[in-house]
Amino acid sequence: MQDNLRRFKAEIFQALAHPTRIAIVELLRDDGETAVTAVYERLELEQANVSQHLAVLRSKHIVVARKDGNQVFYSLRDRALGKVLDLMRQFFHAHLEESLALLEDMRTKEPRTKKTPAGGRKP
């Protein structure tokens, strides 16, 4: 059981382990219930992509959907998760220097580059 519990936690973390999903959660936390259209317009992302990420969040019960006629409104299911993100910011600030180094690191590696033509390292 101890192990199942850990798998459960891991799945929650996994669900949050993507910049877009974090953006979505933060948006819902700040703006409350929001329709899908508003989400992908605010975040400037493709509809399908947002829908896929919402599906992930939904499957882990991080988010709840409410249907209203044509559209679907999403909201955070529990504000504990908002707190988690706050702690995250705290964590970030507490170790600002190293965090910045990490960010720098991330910048050099360029995120999800899909068309980097010749970036290969080590010939």
Place this chain on the structure above:
Amino acid sequence: MQDNLRRFKAEIFQALAHPTRIAIVELLRDDGETAVTAVYERLELEQANVSQHLAVLRSKHIVVARKDGNQVFYSLRDRALGKVLDLMRQFFHAHLEESLALLEDMRTKEPRTKKTPAGGRKP
């Protein structure tokens, strides 16, 4: 920058998004500084595997290593992460019923089965 910050958070979550790494973090939180041998003996895992997971945690600065002679002692770098896990438990309890359903779901799907011989559904 907003986006970089989200990528940073996502990486932290990603680092925690594995049952073994959660087990490690919880162990370090509860027992304090611990040598690698003790970790993999307590968790009944392969040395290499634990070392790989520790490398992940290290690369995200979730954990710090202190060398002492032959061995390396690991500890949590920030108790904020302990708090995050506490919030997680809170989250779990707050939604116990659905969480249990999720666990049940996970049980049926069996995690990381590598040698399930004939479990396939749909012939």
Place this chain on the structure above:
DNA sequence: TCCAAGTATTCGACAATTCGAATATGCTTG
């Protein structure tokens, strides 16, 4: 110096995630 203990890294196979494109589903209005 050689060896053994304790950790870390590399490698190859396989599983899982992610994206955009295409397509499907569901609701509402005419």
Place this chain on the structure above:
DNA sequence: CAAGCATATTCGAATTGTCGAATACTTGGA
């Protein structure tokens, strides 16, 4: 019912994560 908007799902390709086995590195002692 057809058309059209809002959302979801499926597909294939590329990327990333995971594991055990093998191997390398580092330290302390014979």
